Amino acid sequence: ELNVASVDPNLSLAVAKNAAKTVQLFCVKSEQLLCTQGDASQVIGPLTEGQRRNVAVVNSLYRLQQAIAKIISGLGSCPAAAAEALSSSLEGVQALMSSAVQPLLQSVSDSIEAIIITLHQEDFSGPLSRPDKPDVPCSLYMKELQGFISRVMADYFRHFQCVDFIYESTESIAQRAIELFIRHASLLRPLGEGGKMRLAADFAQMELAVAPLCRRVSDLGKPYRMLRSFRPLLFQTSELIASSPAVGDLIPYSTLLHFLLTRAPSELKSPHQRAEWSIARYSQWLDDHPSERDRLTLLR
Numbered sequence: 645e646l647n648v649a650s651v652d653p654n655l656s657l658a659v660a661k662n663a664a665k666t667v668q669l670f671c672v673k674s675e676q677l678l679c680t681q682g683d684a685s686q687v688i689g690p691l692t693e694g695q696r697r698n699v700a701v702v703n704s705l706y707r708l709q710q711a712i713a714k715i716i717s718g719l720g721s722c723p724a725a726a727a728e729a730l731s732s733s734l735e736g737v738q739a740l741m742s743s744a745v746q747p748l749l750q751s752v753s754d755s756i757e758a759i760i761i762t763l764h765q766e767d768f769s770g771p772l773s774r775p776d777k778p779d780v781p782c783s784l785y786m787k788e789l790q791g792f793i794s795r796v797m798a799d800y801f802r803h804f805q806c807v808d809f810i811y812e813s814t815e816s817i818a819q820r821a822i823e824l825f826i827r828h829a830s831l832l833r834p835l836g837e838g839g840k841m842r843l844a845a846d847f848a849q850m851e852l853a854v855a856p857l858c859r860r861v862s863d864l865g866k867p868y869r870m871l872r873s874f875r876p877l878l879f880q881t882s883e884l885i886a887s888s889p890a891v892g893d894l895i896p897y898s899t900l901l902h903f904l905l906t907r908a909p910s911e912l913k914s915p916h917q918r919a920e921w922s923i924a925r926y927s928q929w930l931d932d933h934p935s936e937r938d939r940l941t942l943l944r
Contacts, residue, residue, distance in 0.1 A: 660726035664733035670708060671736050674701050678744055685747035687755055687796055691803070695748070699803045702744050706806040709737045741809060749813050752796050756821045757927075759789045763828055763846075764923055768839025782849040783842060789821075790853045797856040811859055818857035822867040825850050826874055826895075827927065830902040833914060840878045847875040870894050882907060898930075898939035915943055 678684075678701055679694030686692060691699070716730050762785045797814075804810045829843060850871060851861050861868055873890035882904055885891070891900050905914055916926035919942075933939060 656723055656726045657729065660729040664729045667708065667712065667730075667733035668736060671705070671740050674705055675740060677701050680747070685751035687748070687751050687792075687800070690799060695800065696803075698744055698748075702741050703805045705737050705741050705744075706804075706809065709734060709741075712737075741806065742813075745804075745810070745813060748800060749817060752800075752814075753817050753820060755792060755796075756789065756817065757824055759785055759792060760821065760824050760828055761924060761927065762788075763832065768832055768843060769834040769836045770838035772837045772841065782845050786846045786849045786853065790849065793853055793856050811857075814857040815864060818854040818861075819864050819867040821854055821857075822850065822864065822871050824927070826867075826870060826899060827902075827930065828923070829874070830899045831906070831914060831916070831923065831926075833906045834910070835906050844875055844878050847871060847878075866894065874899075877903065896936055896939070898936055898943060901940075901943050 677697060679692075679697050681694060683692040683694045684698055686695075712730055712734055716727055716734075763783065766783055766785060801810050801814065825846075829846070832839075832843065835843070851868075854864070855861050858864060870890075873888075873894050877885050877888065877890075877895075877900075880888070885900065885904065888895075891897065902914070905912065916923055919926070921929070929942075930939065933942075
């Protein structure tokens, strides 16, 4: 119809507006089909019926999005206003796809945080292992994290046809996971020489853990560079750490102070101990106060 109407700009615009209204109606109907109950965000068992329905809705929205994008690219001589009307309807499709997968993404992100925080339940205080007793390649929480991420990608996200859209969403989960891992690694006390070796292995394994969430781990930007920069600091003296070029630019001063405090005598308490907070509450406080100024004020 758009091709036929292209001879008349006014007719083209009217047809494009009608097409945009149809897309909006499709979005309204699709939204009504979405499951928003608790089982839409569960990440414990196999796909529920509600999750299957949400996958089907997102896939149909994606196919519609692709079809409209193809039409827009082939409009050629149609007035700009007609293309604009169709393009704006695509924004609604994209927004609905995002809101449809958000509960599942949030649940996965929350579960990853819950696993990472259990590193404080493991013992990193030990000395270096004897040559006849080799070190474990990585910690139990890291094995659990790797297993969980691999499973959710296979059980839930592989059913979505919109691969690029899903990666855009899961990459932010990977970035958040790395930031949380570094945060909790910097707060880990007590940390013995053997514990440093195991934690260094965990830093390497963290790259493997988040790999299924993105096309390339190196695409994760600053969090990835911070992961790579922090690992060598585990074995450096406090003086060398303080003069590291990564500090301030890549690794926040507050994170570095957390780590330096772990080397202090036990009488010098960590910030959460001084405030008589749990580690989870302190982590939440850090999320609520992203400003370095606020964080450094608390650390004084």
